[in-house]
Amino acid sequence: MDKGLVKLAPSILSADFIHLGQQVAEAEQAGADRIHIDVMDGHFVPNLSMGPSVVQSLRRVTRLPLEIHLMISTPDLFFDEFVEAGRIPSLFTGKAMPMCTAQSNASRHWVNVPEWSSTWRPLRQCWTKSFRTSIKCWS
Amino acid sequence: MTVNPGFGHQQFIHTTLPKIRRVRGMIDERTQGCEVEVDGGINAATAPLAVAAGSHVLMAGTAIFNESETVTAAMDRLRAGIQLWQQLQPVE
Numbered sequence: 001m002d003k004g005l006v007k008l009a010p011s012i013l014s015a016d017f018i019h020l021g022q023q024v025a026e027a028e029q030a031g032a033d034r035i036h037i038d039v040m041d042g043h044f045v046p047n048l049s050m051g052p053s054v055v056q057s058l059r060r061v062t063r064l065p066l067e068i069h070l071m072i073s074t075p076d077l078f079f080d081e082f083v084e085a086g087r088i089p090s091l092f093t094g095k096a097m098p099m100c101t102a103q104s105n106a107s108r109h110w111v112n113v114p115e116w117s118s119t120w121r122p123l124r125q126c127w128t129k130s131f132r133t134s135i136k137c138w139s
Numbered sequence: 140m141t142v143n144p145g146f147g148h149q150q151f152i153h154t155t156l157p158k159i160r161r162v163r164g165m166i167d168e169r170t171q172g173c174e175v176e177v178d179g180g181i182n183a184a185t186a187p188l189a190v191a192a193g194s195h196v197l198m199a200g201t202a203i204f205n206e207s208e209t210v211t212a213a214m215d216r217l218r219a220g221i222q223l224w225q226q227l228q229p230v231e
Contacts (some may be wrong), residue, residue, distance in 0.1 A: 006186075006221050007196040008214060009176065014147045023210055027203065030211040031218075036178070036198045045145035067198075069178065071144050072181035 007033035009067055012058075013049060020054075034118040040074040041080075051065040052085035059086050060088070141189070142179030149183045151180025156192045163193025183216055187224035197221075 010027040040049040066086040142149035176196035177189040
């Protein structure tokens with residue numbers, strides 16, 4: 001990995017939701033490397049944000065990897081739905097923070113295997129594996 | 140996470156920097172090509188600190204989506220801050 005190259009992941013939590021599609025498209029044009037989507041359930045963290053429908057809509061306006069940050073108490077219940085909505089190339093959750101493993105492995109799978117049907121299986125394996133071997137880096 | 144998760148517009152927690160360095164070190168001992176991403180409080184001032192600590196994927200919310208400048212201008216400013224810091228580093 002080129003240590004000099006820094007990737008930017010704009011988080012839409014701060015975006016103007018009236019113009020969400022437009023802002024994400026602008027971020028892509030400006031050279032964003034991925035779009036970060038904070039998913040909150042009001043239980044795992046004290047705030048509510050967005051769900052799979054937003055991910056599904058954003059998939060239509062950008063080809064960038066959608067990075068779904070699941071800050072929810074039951075990520076396993078919603079995992080499939082988010083995968084389906086965003087064809088997720090990268091995904092991590094708050095509790096176990098398996099972001100390093102999940103992201104690098106998942107991105108590779110997604111890029112190499114364009115077919116959705118064959119994509120999610122390695123993703124899932126990656127997900128469960130990450131949970132077991134996760135590195136905690138909570139603030 | 141470099142803020143307490145849940146809300147945008149938070150200040151970067153500087154005590155996470157040694158943790159980023161430690162995670163980077165643990166990863167580098169075991170594997171290559173693994174990214175460390177920071178999430179929270181990243182702006183033109185804190186981005187170079189995170190990069191210096193070993194993170195090369197920066198999540199930024201308010202620093203990119205805000206009312207005072209366009210998304211493009213904000214991203215350019217963020218990148219410029221990081222590049223300036225990188226240029227100031229002594230060559231190994």
